[in-house]
Amino acid sequence: MKISKKIVLLGHFGVGKSSLIRRFVENTFSEDYKVTIGVHIFKKNVTIPEKGTDVSLVIWDLEGNDDISNTRLSYLLGTHAFIYVYDVTRPATYEKLESELNFLKEKQKNTPITVVGNKEDLVTKAYIKQNSDNFGRLTDFYVSAKTGDKVDFLFSNLAESLIK
């Protein structure tokens, strides 16, 4: 049977949500910043070898917002997993991380949230270590849409966790 999962990416504008999806779906990257308005929807099949099955990820790329409570709630309907993305170089994008996550938990109980710090290529490992308290202990992955570092792993790991 075909398994399809809806993944929604959220976070402030300019953190690289669209770039992460483009890297995962098309394996491309552009330095140009084009603002996303509304939603772009992408689809990619992921094979889970251990389970001998394919998962079809329907990925919703939501318009970035500096306040998550402004998100149109209809976008969240039927979501199987959230990926909350922030930019490790811009404090404004992670300063309210905890309250943003609480909002999501309140609106979509029991939907798992993966927290991702993007643009790790722009900083050193020492910087991430020094700032890990500011990022919140909630961060699951530090990734780079530009270099592709850990992007595939992020999505395939999520797909695998969704069919357990």
Place this chain on the structure above:
Amino acid sequence: MLEVYKKKYIKPVLQYSILDFEGNIIESDNALFLNFKNQYVGDIHPFFETITSLLTAEENETVFSCIHLNIEGKAITADIILQTFGDAKNPLLIIHDLTSHYNNYQTTAQVRNESVINSQILELKNTYLKEKEVFKNSFIANFSHELRDPLTGILTFTDILSKTNLDLKQKDYIQILNSSSNFLKKMIDDILDISKIESGNLELSIEPFYLLDLLNEIKFNYKLKAEQKGLEFSFNFDDKLPEIVGGDAKRLQQVLTNLLDNALKFTDSGSISFNASLNQLRAQKASIHFEIVDTGIGIKEENFETIFSSFSQVSNNHSYKGTGLGLAIVKYLVELTNSKISVSSNYGKGSIFSTNINFVANSTLVVNKPKNKKEIKFDVSRKYNILLVEDSEITQLSVLKILASQGHFFLDIVTKPDDVLARISNIDSEIDLVLMDIKLKEFRGDEIAKQIRKLPERHQKKVPIVAMTAKIFKEDLKRYKKAGINDVLKKPFNESQLLEIIANNLK
């Protein structure tokens, strides 16, 4: 007729489709996209895949705004409305094409977001630069502080060594040691000055002083230095210069000696000339023009600005030693007096540095004469007990050697706060003076001074305390005074400075 035109020019923006409960399209008006009918809606675009779970809901209208669709090669941005009825009636799907509206919104959002992101990045860069500056200044201040203990050791022991029986060769070596350590001390002072200036902690101290005496002293020293290098040295001090002016004599001396050092450094043959003239005397203010002219290597015009930057030396010739801070300090100090330093140069032939500095000038100015340096004498009939609170072994040894050479002192050295208080509180051993380091590994000297002043009367709470430190910013001095410290000896110090401050503070 109207109907004909309408059919020809109307642009449909709405498409209505009816679905079954599994998500198959039963009917569609194909207004926007053809071929909708008889398809599973999830196969048309992945967006629809996620709405199939909502088809069996009770009567409800769900609106999805601003969805980007690309169907049959046509890209639109639409609002999508799913209407369910809950009474076994089939759900209705409406696609509302709002592409041009959303395109306008996209343009506005692009401008807004880019501007917010840019201002955030700019703010971050500013914060980063400020943090870097603060770090640099505190690093320099701490580092130069740490250099002072070993330098005190070198200066003290060079001094002690020079008073022993030496042959001529050894005396030459001592001379080299002396001038090298003084050069090192000057460089550390320069670095510390720059960090003070850049952190805004340097203030001028305005007091009356004898201008001509200062100029003559500088002239005497540099005439000697120039002649030692085989250069001619001339000077011209205007007769109209006021005898006494109000200003920061120490900083004026620093400006002029830095400029003269610079001239000496870059002039291998020819002459150096040092001139001062009255530019203007008005409203109790004297503007004095200073000028240093050399026949040295000169400066290219494009380098006129950079020579005044910290750590910059235009010449790539490494035979010109130094930190490259001298002219930067000159520029900052001159600017502190609301003046400017000017340079003109003929590359390869020489340079002229000049500035007009304002001083207070009126007939009521009186110079507080510095105490005449009298011979330091101690009461030979007794010995003094000195308590040294210091954990640097080099400084311990330096103080020990200096005091031992006098034969008037018993020295007790302690490094722990409890030991300090125990010694002071011990009524059986009277202490005549405490030499207190400020920055010890385990505690701060000024904190211990405070505790000493709080001791009961019978416990020598009034013992004179002299701080030994390199930290002598204005706010530091205030703190020491508040802690009950009587006097401050600046590190690095030499034998006479130590003995003089002890003599001045002994009861």
